[in-house]
Amino acid sequence: xxxxxxxxxxxxxxxxxxxxxxxxxxxxxxxxxxxxxxxxxxxxxxxxxxxxxxxxxxxxxxxxxxxxxxxxxxxxxxxxxxxxxxxxxxxxxxxxxxxxxxxxxxxxxxxxx
Amino acid sequence: xxxxxxxxxxxxxxxxxxxxxxxxxxxxxxxxxxxxxxxxxxxxxxxxxxxxxxxxxxxxxxxxxxxxxxxxxxxxxxxxxxxxxxxxxxxxxxxxxxxxxxxxxxxxxxx
Numbered sequence: 001x002x003x004x005x006x007x008x009x010x011x012x013x014x015x016x017x018x019x020x021x022x023x024x025x026x027x028x029x030x031x032x033x034x035x036x037x038x039x040x041x042x043x044x045x046x047x048x049x050x051x052x053x054x055x056x057x058x059x060x061x062x063x064x065x066x067x068x069x070x071x072x073x074x075x076x077x078x079x080x081x082x083x084x085x086x087x088x089x090x091x092x093x094x095x096x097x098x099x100x101x102x103x104x105x106x107x108x109x110x111x112x113x
Numbered sequence: 114x115x116x117x118x119x120x121x122x123x124x125x126x127x128x129x130x131x132x133x134x135x136x137x138x139x140x141x142x143x144x145x146x147x148x149x150x151x152x153x154x155x156x157x158x159x160x161x162x163x164x165x166x167x168x169x170x171x172x173x174x175x176x177x178x179x180x181x182x183x184x185x186x187x188x189x190x191x192x193x194x195x196x197x198x199x200x201x202x203x204x205x206x207x208x209x210x211x212x213x214x215x216x217x218x219x220x221x222x223x224x
Contacts, residue, residue: 032211043117043204043215044156089155093211099144100169101213103155 012110019077021107023090026071032093034101035064035075039086047075047088077109085111115139117216119205125222126195134190134219138207145188146213147180148204156204162188195223 013019025033031052036044050057050064050073057064063076073090087108091101118137126132138145144163148156149172158172164185173180177196182188192199200223206213 034212036215041217043206043217046212046214049212091155099208099211099213100146100158100161100172101148101156102158103148105153105155 009105010108010110012112013080015080015082015111015113017080019075019080019084019109019111021075021077021088021090021109023073023075023104024071025073025090025092027092027094027102028068028071030092030094033064033066033073034091034093035062035073036089036091036103037084037086038089038106044089080109080111082111082113085109117205117207117214119203119216119219121219122217123220123222125224128196128223129194131191131193132195132221134192134203134221136188136190136205136207136216138186138188138205139209139214140186142207142209142214143185144208144213145182146206146208147188147190148206149174150202150204150218152201159190159203192221195221197223199223 034049035047037047038044048059048064050066055066061078065074087106089103089106091103120135146161147159150156160180161169162182177193179191202218202220204218206215
């Protein structure tokens with residue numbers, strides 16, 4: 001079935017470096033994508049979203065890129081900090097009468113000094 | 114401000130017992146969602162409410178799972194005759210528009 005997936009299950013980066021987390025989606029009709037951060041024992045926390053009529057959106061230290069041609073989504077974190085260590089999920093909003101989210105399996109980001 | 118709250122945070126049930134999980138959404142949020150998250154996996158959709166109407170329950174894994182939101186605010190997810198495979202974190206989310214705000218979840222362990 002159609003789903004959202006991730007290329008890398010674990011990403012280790014040095015503090016201060018930039019991080020890039022990737023995601024592939026398969027539903028070409030999806031028009032809204034979200035990145036969530038989940039720390040241990042907590043619920044997913046919204047980071048940034050993007051609609052399909054955009055290819056880039058920036059927030060504070062984060063940028064989301066959307067490539068609809070290859071159905072690829074990425075999250076870039078600038079100057080990664082220890083507090084960024086968590087599991088990151090991309091999610092796809094299916095729309096079409098329901099706003100349910102389809103999540104990928106997640107990428108664990110580990111930041112070391 | 115107050116976010117989405119869920120109770121209990123942890124629940125241990127013996128196989129065959131019934132459980133009820135509560136979600137208090139953000140005040141005024143029309144939409145409410147339940148997700149199930151297995152260990153090491155992403156959340157999976159269970160059901161969706163718009164006010165008191167359950168518009169989508171396609172993700173409920175069996176007829177042992179039942180959700181309600183009678184007054185369009187607080188919601189309860191009930192699992193009857195729990196099985197070991199029901200062990201997971203159950204997440205509730207609410208939204209007013211596109212962005213869904215998640216609660217901390219209830220970790221259910223069935224022994």
